[in-house]
Amino acid sequence: MIPISNYLDPACLLKEMPSLFQKGWQFVSMTDELANDQDFVTLDLPGTAVVVQNFAGALRAFRNVCPHRLNLVQTEERGNRPLICRYHGWAFDSGGRPKTLPPRQEFPSGGDDERLCLQRFHVEICGRFVFVSMEESPPSLTEFLGEFALVLDQLSRVIGPLTNQGTIAHACNWKLLVENVLECYHCGFVHPETFVKGLGIGKKAIADVRIALGHSSSHFPKSPTARDALKARAVAHLIDREYVHESFFHVHIFPNLFISSSEGAAFYVGHAVPISAGETNLRTRFFAPKIDLDDRAQARQDLINRQAVTLGKQVIGEDKTILENVQRGMGAANRLPVLGADEIRIKAFASAYEAAMNG
Ligand code: FES
Ligand SMILES: [Fe+2]
Structure with a gap:
């Protein structure tokens, strides 16, 4: 487990720079x-x-x-x-x-x-x-990424044009942003309208976990929602898209990059850039799927792209509120957190982090 002082101490951030950010x-x-x-x-x-x-x-x-x-x-x-x-x-x-x-x-x-x-x-x-x-x-980038080089390569081919980008300041340590996206155990509680009702994500346990070289990926499986039939009609023009999966697919590239695909119909790239021990800039990029559409279908897709950005930013805002309070909680804590089975990717991140810091 990562010591709590590593989320709070400016001296620790200075040690992370050569060990994690200037290496690899x-x-x-x-x-x-x-x-x-x-x-x-x-x-x-x-x-x-x-x-x-x-x-x-x-x-x-x-x-x-x-x-x-x-x-x-x-x-x-x-x-x-x-x-x-x-x-x-x-x-x-x-x-x-x-x-x-x-x-x-x-x-x-x-x-x-x-x-x-x-x-x-x-x-x-x-x-x-x-x-x-x-x-x-x-090492070469391919060596550094290991099996995830193929994943990034595949995602690159199915991710379409950029629909929105920006920076969202967070008053918390960068590792809290990373750990937060490595589990969806919080989704039901923090994102009831967005993830659960909107996407049907958050009710089922993490699935298809892959962990290698500090990087990891998993699917967060979908459950049926009342809006499924409506949604299926709204995205009927995407039926021939290349990348289709019934889940929220999430990839973490060590130490601070994450990429997600929502059923292959919307993509997000998040980059948690440390500013100080208690401040992080989340650089956000949202993407449409890559698919050729006629004008009519493109107009529908433009609307969906705007909705995806709005929903994505709402999710980020919901997480930000929690994470800034976790930062405060860490400042008042006297023992380490406890992790459950759904938080296995956080354990993998902590192991890679400790190996890099002590290496
Ligand atoms: S030209 Fe860059 S500081 Fe003088
Ligand atoms: Fe979240």
């Missing part, structure tokens, strides 16, 4: 957000800032800190602009070398000196998921 591979974005020349995405973690930038089709990752006087180079979460520091105008090439040093300055060893270059990180993609590694010699 950390999700940054979907390839869709980096599809064009000069597209960039940034990720701020305590003590580290990452930028992934498209250079004429090739993705490159760097520490997002200008070597000159340490300004952040790209300052937005995502966008499209060259990799140029806004302070004195250093522009960087795909190797992180300054292409042009604005006039009036001589630097000690000329433009090739490593001290004048951005620090390079590794970047790899699995399907449409872009990951960065800050390790000097990391």
